[in-house]
Amino acid sequence: MDINSALQVLRDPFGLPFYAWMFQGLLVLTFTLHILVVNLAVGGIAVAMYCHFKGGEYRRRLSRALAQASTINISVAIVLGVAPLLFVQVIYDPFWYASNSLSAWWAMAFLLAITIGFLSLYVFYLKRQKDPDAWGGYAVLSLVAVVAAGVIISALSVQALVPARWLEWYAGCGRLNTTGTGLYYFEVGRFLHFMVPAFINIGIFMMLYAWYFRPRPDHDAGYLDWVGRSGARLAKVGLMVEIVTGFWWLLTLPGNLHFMRNPYMWAGAGLGLVLLGLFYRAAGNPDRFALPLAFLSFVIVLLMSVARELLRMGYLGLYNYSIYDYKVNVDWGSTALFLATFVLGLVIIAYPLMVVFKLGRGTLKEPR
Ligand code: HEM
Incomplete structure (x- = not known):
């Protein structure tokens, strides 16, 4: 049996409950949100850890704030990981x-x-509520564990792209390997391409932090200026590293995929250069640039996700496999229920989020 026939047999015989384009669109969108929040969690833990060990009044204060924010970001990253997993x-x-x-x-x-x-991130955050000098090892443990999780999920993602090699991994040594203990394929360049943006996005987050707390009288201007400027600097350096790792990964991709001609990848790279220029300008006034930079970063990560999906289609196209020839058995009931709960969920969550946003910023008006 050739590989394509084997892949066809492995498909769900019931087919898809709706057209493949919808699942693919949602996969790209939810992966974008997932990886953005993963970036904020990883970057937040890394900066909180660094600032804790380096010490100093402003750094310790930022470390506590980022440790707290990262507990929320890691929860959201996990929740948003489930969505691309389903699709x-x-x-x-x-x-x-x-x-x-x-x-x-x-x-x-x-x-x-x-x-x-x-859990170790929570311990790091809670311990320092009582004792600002508490042991910072929990932050190191948290960072190592979260990066390890990223390595594993990235390896699982790239192993899935090369079916021609599955047989070699399963039966290559002359007997069947059914233990499931091997991790066979990992691309460092690809992994870094999705993880280095942690420093870009946490830098932008720090700029947003300075902008957000500016109206609050209990946050002194000197501290917020320092956070905003440090964020802009960190994001700029992170972006330079990202450009290098991006091209490194690009050069390691198989030539027969023709990824060099991918317009989404080049659009993302072009906007990345615009972002770099804006970081230089933002250094003098981070508050003013925080929101536009956050928006631009979202657009770039979305383009990266589209390019990543086209790359997957390219890999699988080598085996004449396409999701667009999957059998479709449209199930209107479950599709309508899914979309209705999705939209309603967004509407319901929007109001409390808006109230919390204004409360935290100190801009909620008293009812008359
Ligand atoms: C907080 C720790 C996590 C980190 C650092 C992380 C990191 C990553 C990275 C780097 C990728 C891209 C892999 C690649 O294409 O090479 C990825 C993809 C993915 N992640 Fe996460 N992730 C985390 C948590 C989760 C969780 C908890 C879930 C599921 C519940 C999840 C589900 C996924 C899925 C399904 C993909 C692949 C989607 C696809 O193939 O399009 N992740 N993650």
Whole structure:
């Protein structure tokens, strides 16, 4: 049996409950949100850890604020990870399940790593509520665990792209390898391309922090100026590193994928240069640039996600596989229920978020 026939057989015989384009669009959108918040969590833990060990009044204060924010960001990252997980399992099921079965222990270790990362971050945050000099080792543990989780999920994602190699991993040594203990394929350049933006996005987050707390009388201007300027500097350096890692990864991709001609990748890279120029301008007035930079970063990550999805289609196209020839059995009931709860959920959450935003900023008006 050739690989394409094997992949067709591995598909869900019931087919898709709606057209593939909808699941693909939602996969790209939710992956964008997931990776942005992953960036904020990883970057936040890293900066909180650094500032804790380096010491100094402003750094310690920022460390406490970022540790607290990161507990929320890591929770949101986990919740937003579930969404692309659902969509990838629907349209790329043969690939996702094969990769996860080949490395089943690692898929379990991923959950353990997330749990350790999450709990140790909480301990780091809570311990310093009572004692500002509490041991910072929990932050190191949290960062190591969360990065390990990222390594595992990235390996599972790239293993899924190369079905021609599954047989070699499963039966390459002359006997069947059913242990699930191997992790077979990892691309450092790809991983860095998605993780280095942690420093860009946490830098922008720090600029937003300065802008957000500016109207509050209990936050002194000197501290907020320092946070905003440090954020702009960190984001600028992070972006320079990202440009280097991006091109490094690009050069390691197989030539037959023709990714060099991908317009979304070049659009993202072009906007990245605009972002770099804006960081230079933002150094003098971070508050003014915080919101436009956050928006631009979102657009760039969205383009990166579209390019990542086109790359996946390119990889699987080598095996004549397309999600667009998946059998479709439209189920209007479940699709309508899904979309209705999705939209209603957004509407319901919008109001409390708006109130919390204004309360935290001190701009909520008293009712007359
Ligand atoms: C907080 C720790 C996490 C980190 C650092 C992290 C990091 C990443 C990275 C770097 C990627 C891109 C992989 C690549 O394409 O090479 C990714 C993708 C993904 N993540 Fe996460 N992640 C985390 C948590 C989670 C959780 C808890 C879930 C699920 C509940 C999840 C689900 C996914 C899925 C399904 C993808 C791949 C989506 C696709 O193939 O399009 N992640 N993650």
